[in-house]
Amino acid sequence: KELEASISLDDPFANDPPRANLGAVRCQKPYNSETVIELIPDNYITPIPMHYKRHHHPVPQANEADFRLVLAFEDANILQVSTEDLRSRFKKHEFPVTLQCAGNRRQELNKVAPVQGLEWDCGAISTAVWGGCLLRDVLEFTGFGDESALIERAGVKHICFEGLDKPYDASIPIDKALSKFGDVLVAYEMNGAPIPREHGGPVRIIVPGHLAARSVKWCERITASKGEGHSGWQRGIAYKGAPAYMRTFDGVDPETLTSVQELPVNSAICLPRPGSTVDVDDGSVTLKGWAWSGGGRNIIRVDVSVDGGKTWQGADLGRGAEQGQNRAWAWTFWEAEVDIPPELRKPGVELDICCRAVDVSMNHQPERPEAVWNLRGIMNNSYHH
Amino acid sequence: KELEASISLDDPFANDPPRANLGAVRCQKPYNSETVIELIPDNYITPIPMHYKRHHHPVPQANEADFRLVLAFEDANILQVSTEDLRSRFKKHEFPVTLQCAGNRRQELNKVAPVQGLEWDCGAISTAVWGGCLLRDVLEFTGFGDESALIERAGVKHICFEGLDKPYDASIPIDKALSKFGDVLVAYEMNGAPIPREHGGPVRIIVPGHLAARSVKWCERITASKGEGHSGWQRGIAYKGAPAYMRTFDGVDPETLTSVQELPVNSAICLPRPGSTVDVDDGSVTLKGWAWSGGGRNIIRVDVSVDGGKTWQGADLGRGAEQGQNRAWAWTFWEAEVDIPPELRKPGVELDICCRAVDVSMNHQPERPEAVWNLRGIMNNSYHH
Ligand SMILES: [Mo]
Ligand SMILES: [Mo]
Numbered sequence A, B: 001k002e003l004e005a006s007i008s009l010d011d012p013f014a015n016d017p018p019r020a021n022l023g024a025v026r027c028q029k030p031y032n033s034e035t036v037i038e039l040i041p042d043n044y045i046t047p048i049p050m051h052y053k054r055h056h057h058p059v060p061q062a063n064e065a066d067f068r069l070v071l072a073f074e075d076a077n078i079l080q081v082s083t084e085d086l087r088s089r090f091k092k093h094e095f096p097v098t099l100q101c102a103g104n105r106r107q108e109l110n111k112v113a114p115v116q117g118l119e120w121d122c123g124a125i126s127t128a129v130w131g132g133c134l135l136r137d138v139l140e141f142t143g144f145g146d147e148s149a150l151i152e153r154a155g156v157k158h159i160c161f162e163g164l165d166k167p168y169d170a171s172i173p174i175d176k177a178l179s180k181f182g183d184v185l186v187a188y189e190m191n192g193a194p195i196p197r198e199h200g201g202p203v204r205i206i207v208p209g210h211l212a213a214r215s216v217k218w219c220e221r222i223t224a225s226k227g228e229g230h231s232g233w234q235r236g237i238a239y240k241g242a243p244a245y246m247r248t249f250d251g252v253d254p255e256t257l258t259s260v261q262e263l264p265v266n267s268a269i270c271l272p273r274p275g276s277t278v279d280v281d282d283g284s285v286t287l288k289g290w291a292w293s294g295g296g297r298n299i300i301r302v303d304v305s306v307d308g309g310k311t312w313q314g315a316d317l318g319r320g321a322e323q324g325q326n327r328a329w330a331w332t333f334w335e336a337e338v339d340i341p342p343e344l345r346k347p348g349v350e351l352d353i354c355c356r357a358v359d360v361s362m363n364h365q366p367e368r369p370e371a372v373w374n375l376r377g378i379m380n381n382s383y384h385h
Helices: A002-006 A037-042 A083-089 A106-110 A135-141 A147-153 A174-178 B002-006 B037-042 B083-089 B106-110 B135-141 B147-153 B174-178
Strands: A025-027 A069-073 A076-081 A093-100 A125-134 A158-163 A169-173 A185-190 A204-206 A219-225 A266-271 A284-292 A299-305 A332-339 A354-359 B025-027 B069-073 B076-081 B093-100 B125-134 B158-163 B169-173 B185-190 B204-206 B219-225 B266-271 B284-292 B299-305 B332-339 B354-359
Touching: A037 A266, A037 A284, A076 A083, A083 A125, A083 A185, A093 A185, A125 A135, A125 A204, A135 A174, A135 A185, A135 A219, A147 A174, A158 A174, A169 A174, A204 A219, A266 A299, A266 A354, A284 A299, A284 A354, A299 A332, B037 B266, B037 B284, B076 B083, B083 B125, B083 B185, B093 B185, B125 B135, B125 B204, B135 B174, B135 B185, B135 B219, B147 B174, B158 B174, B169 B174, B204 B219, B266 B299, B266 B354, B284 B299, B284 B354, B299 B332
Parallel strands: A069 A219, B069 B219
Antiparallel strands: A069 A076, A093 A125, A125 A185, A158 A169, A158 A219, A185 A204, A266 A284, A284 A332, A299 A354, B069 B076, B093 B125, B125 B185, B158 B169, B158 B219, B185 B204, B266 B284, B284 B332, B299 B354
């Protein structure tokens, strides 16, 4: 109602917030932009204007005074809470979480064969300190805390989140929502201040370790449910795991494919940027980048190469390597000083720099984009060149 | 004491249980044998005589009447329980769990460069229905149930298990031990009967989703501890994640490497066996095998190829695909009828059959063994040929 009134008939995006236009803009309406890749290594916590933005619709405007978050069981509303309730009734938790679009690094898949979606480089990823209450505390307050009751008796398997930007919704498996080690937030702060509209304020769900599409912005309804969320972003083809040999979605029932939740191990080189010139007079080059894995799985190693993967050496892990076991919700920075083989120390020689990471469950990145290619162009975690 | 008395001075293995010698025997003393690979597809639950065996020492003999499991906090014993206590005081849980030796498929790494350890083919993996009480219930009974107290106040980070086959011990991170979704068992039954000595009876810890070395056999002591278990199998080089470029362990401090816990996504072809002859008159060949991933991560897809990975098709997932989300503790069977390309339908042509799996966190198997090679020869999850 209020929302509709504020939207110009000429341009549904007229009410979007002002933006600094940092980083590569992949789409103006809806607005989608990367973080500034070369500045990542200097910013473990991404400054808010630099945080990547990924919208599917115009940015809604909530009236915070009237805003209520509804908690529901299937179709029945159980409770509604204000942001003040969230702040005053529940313990506040605050920690860094890396959000990554499932489409991050899609650009590289397009070189194998055309894929659908925005042409993200390796900057659809950022880290903020998210603050709020634990979803499990809120669920317990509503009487949903008895896990066995929910799961075994009521058949609940998913917790669904609906955003103000209808019809957007998404859901997560109930074990992630209820586990003491899941750390899902009903967030109301980002980097120590109220969450800006751009990033989902007043209330955003933060699902650490999952693709960012589950961290529903402007969340106004949380539902305990037998089924997954109903939108195309949950049940449709958008965020499903499709095989490389599926070259069309015609005749494909999306329900036969698995919804993406936790993301696989991934990494990227931020410096030097592709096409840039490096001085190799001293015989070495310094590489810097990020590594991250889904499910809170710590990064245990990053390997780098300057000869396209013929020889490798280990990078030094920096910030993020200190995160708790199986609770590495934020990325791990890495840096390596790599000796350039003598035969490559010539003017005009092109170095094929690449990196690959390993996580604590000993999953490795796959070598070639061909192996992970999929028509939606998501979850590209092949070696980064 | 009793144990030592029963061991012949001539042969410390003289008291080992009698065995059927099914499957390839990789070592007689201590006894190490694979399951029967070609029979896997007919046996979702591995019959006990066919279960792979992996011993580091002679098989100890516990006197069940006197057997006590000690629960301890660091050096202080808190409680001791008999197997009768475990049976009568705690709720019984029973479900199929696949155990896999971290060294499974080591044989293939040896073709890249020599590695240490037993030359396992793809049969150091089996599945049993393990029954017992939940470790978390036992820990709660001892007063260890308050997770925040253990973690935040006492600094406990690991739960350690000591076996009767001293000095064997192993540990797991506390979140796995305490999570409602971790399903760690203090097991006293295997396939519906008391656990045979061979497989760790009277009491074996079962850590679903982790390398089998953490499922400590003949467990006599459980310790809540700040540090990991002390044996070489936990802190030493045996089960650490080492990079491909580490060609010697001389001068390497094992504490600088990460202990393996959850295993990565893996799969193997059980039929046809390498070197066997297939009749391609009808233009197709039937492949069968297993797929499994650590951490309870469900297998969502298996791809197969008969031309060495040039073309792929999806396999049909069979038993195991029905397992609960993020609780796929047992393997998933798969089967595929693959059309043989006309140019390969000739007598004497060698088919390069291979498979690769994807799990629910969208991790893929790496393509080549070179990428995962490590001197200990563990966690080979490259495409299986
Ligand atoms: Mo996304
Ligand atoms: Mo093992």
